[in-house]
Amino acid sequence: MVTAIINGNVILPDGLCRGILVLEDGRIKGIQNNIPAGAEVIDAEGNYVSPGFIDMHTHGAGGADFMDCTVEAYITAARMHAMHGTTLLYPTTLTSTDELLYESFETYRKAVPQNTEGAAFGGMHLEGPYFSPAFAGAQDSRYLRNPRPEEYMQILDRCPDLARWSFAPELDGAPEFAAELRRRGIVASIGHTNATFGECDAAFRAGASLMTHFYSCMSTISRRNAFRYAGTIEYGYWQDGIALEIIADGIHVPSDLLHLILKIAGDSRVALVTDSMRAAGMPEGPSVLGGLSDG
Numbered sequence: 001m002v003t004a005i006i007n008g009n010v011i012l013p014d015g016l017c018r019g020i021l022v023l024e025d026g027r028i029k030g031i032q033n034n035i036p037a038g039a040e041v042i043d044a045e046g047n048y049v050s051p052g053f054i055d056m057h058t059h060g061a062g063g064a065d066f067m068d069c070t071v072e073a074y075i076t077a078a079r080m081h082a083m084h085g086t087t088l089l090y091p092t093t094l095t096s097t098d099e100l101l102y103e104s105f106e107t108y109r110k111a112v113p114q115n116t117e118g119a120a121f122g123g124m125h126l127e128g129p130y131f132s133p134a135f136a137g138a139q140d141s142r143y144l145r146n147p148r149p150e151e152y153m154q155i156l157d158r159c160p161d162l163a164r165w166s167f168a169p170e171l172d173g174a175p176e177f178a179a180e181l182r183r184r185g186i187v188a189s190i191g192h193t194n195a196t197f198g199e200c201d202a203a204f205r206a207g208a209s210l211m212t213h214f215y216s217c218m219s220t221i222s223r224r225n226a227f228r229y230a231g232t233i234e235y236g237y238w239q240d241g242i243a244l245e246i247i248a249d250g251i252h253v254p255s256d257l258l259h260l261i262l263k264i265a266g267d268s269r270v271a272l273v274t275d276s277m278r279a280a281g282m283p284e285g286p287s288v289l290g291g292l293s294d295g
């Protein structure tokens, strides 16, 4: 099956191109000057044509939140994301009780085989509950706590679909926690944190490789007892082995900061995400972050 996408601004690594994008059996074959005989033609009507977007941090869309813990919510969110160009996403939880986390794992398992039209699920991302109360942001501070092996080993054993876990590196037990994630091949991500540069470095050496929504809910240069300390943001710039996740909506990170990040870290170290919630793709009106019962 051959498909040709015409009249598109095709996004390439080095710029834009106006050619005809040809796909064979769902895979990009190349950019050509002519429409192949017998091809199904899609008119992009002057819009951008890009590879599928991979969203590794999203809480939902289309009126559904992954913490609703229903298969329907997972399918609804996946469909809405697909309509806006996402082909793979990582359902993300919020700080909550362990019971609700377990319920979300089970729902994820059931939703995967039923998700035939939406963006595919790549694995789960736990955002919390091991975060700093000083940088809780939109996370419910009732559920914040330190990483204890008695708890997280059980969570890890019960969720084989975990792809990523965001945590604050300054908490007691955090380096051991990051090392356990690395042992299991799970991305350890620094976020919602009041860490110093040194505490970030300890987490990086233990296994952290990513920063969760860079600039949002994280420490920068601070003065403590007349001494000045570099923080999480400075570490993110300094450490080439860390990728920086950005909510590039121009609001969480304004455009001058976006340019600064690109200038210092370069595009190979930057990952764009939506961090969207259930209101994404919906008309204006009130919305709830998190599960309907508890959000």
Ligand SMILES: [Zn+2]
Residues within 6 Å of the ligand: 057, 059, 092, 127, 275
């Ligand atoms: Zn989030």
